[in-house]
Amino acid sequence: MSGPTVTPPPGETSGGTSAAKTRVGFVGLGSQGGPMARRIVEAGHPTTLWARRPGSLEPFADTAAKTAGTPAEMAADCDVACVCVVDDADVEQVVTGENGILEGLAAGGVVVVHSTVHPDTCRRLADAAAARGVSVVDAPVSGGGQAAAEGRLLVMAGGDDAAVERCRPVFATYADPIVHLGPLGSGQLTKLLNNVLFTANLATAAGALALGRSLDVDPDRLAEVISHGSGTSFALGRVAAAGGTLGPMGERAGALLQKDARLLATVADAAGVPAGPVMRAADDALDLMEHRR
Structure with missing residues (x-):
């Protein structure tokens, strides 16, 4: 079995020529x-x-x-x-x-x-x-x-x-x-935090649109306004595109978001660190998607 290719700085070898590509x-x-x-x-x-x-x-x-x-x-x-x-x-x-x-x-x-x-x-x-x-x-x-x-x-x-x-x-x-x-591991922790925050944002976005509907504010118009305001988020766009509910999101991504929330909760528990409000909001979203943690 041949040994690994030693990769020099991108684009250059010790002789100044084009570097070999990593296999x-x-x-x-x-x-x-x-x-x-x-x-x-x-x-x-x-x-x-x-x-x-x-x-x-x-x-x-x-x-x-x-x-x-x-x-x-x-x-x-x-x-x-x-x-x-x-x-x-x-x-x-x-x-x-x-x-x-x-x-x-x-x-x-x-x-x-x-x-x-x-x-x-x-x-x-x-x-x-x-x-x-x-x-x-x-x-x-x-x-x-x-x-x-x-x-x-x-x-x-x-x-x-x-x-x-x-x-x-x-x-x-x-x-x-x-x-x-x-x-090692810090990339995974960062990704889990990102995904749990996104899940939490789904809950707050869906909740805001639902509350607006209950108060006779058109959810489509409300989403349009919020998307240009300080309350906007990537999650809001996903919820608005799904008609203001989390059902479609649950079908597409509920299981993966559930997995990531469980992983982060396990890490936090092992470290003795309270997961706090972000996990509570994420749990609300998972419940709405029928993928309870």
């Missing part, structure tokens, strides 16, 4: 991961893909991307292995399970966890990876598939400075800004 592996080609992987391929990084479902690979048939039979086979052909699957169990299976990434990734490689998971999951992975000379960076993202396709995702990174900087040219293919929050 990238990618797992998790869903609505967000798929556009991220395509951006990596189109930026010229040698890319190897693995997917449980062959259909997920079909959109890449017209690209330079290679495919692998297992995550381990994929990892043996890359320096940075990106994981963008749904939950903690999926991440651990792909990274540390049989034929997982750690079985193939050479010493010096980096595993990037783009999934939103418990910070402790990333720390467990880092312990297992360290025994093989591999680093882990947690780098959850925000923005959705369209933002990924346009190269404007938000990446919230946690991990060793050198490991994060090594991944930065890869992140830059699909993200702007890229924010390094601190040590």
Whole structure:
């Protein structure tokens, strides 16, 4: 097995010539991961893909991307292995399970966890990876598939400075800004806080529109006014677009928002820190979406 490519500062080698592109592996080609992987391929990084479902690979048939039979086979052909699957169990299976990434990734490689998971999951992975000379960076993202396709995702990174900087040219293919929050796990904590605040804002936005309706203020006009005022929020736009209710949001994203609220509550409980009003408001939204925490 060949060793990892040593990536110099972006765009330059010690001789001043164009830098070699980092070899990238990618797992998790869903609505967000798929556009991220395509951006990596189109930026010229040698890319190897693995997917449980062959259909997920079909959109890449017209690209330079290679495919692998297992995550381990994929990892043996890359320096940075990106994981963008749904939950903690999926991440651990792909990274540390049989034929997982750690079985193939050479010493010096980096595993990037783009999934939103418990910070402790990333720390467990880092312990297992360290025994093989591999680093882990947690780098959850925000923005959705369209933002990924346009190269404007938000990446919230946690991990060793050198490991994060090594991944930065890869992140830059699909993200702007890229924010390094601190040590491993800090990216996940930041993403969970963001998602719980968004969930809380859904409750307050829906509550304001409902209260206005009860007081004979047209909810569409009210939403139009608030969107130009100090009370506006991204959540208000989502609630207004759904007719002032959280039903459609619950169908699309209720389970994921519930998962993230549960994760943050677990972290806060373990730290002995009261979650406070943001969690109470988030719980109100989850109740309205019929996804009680």
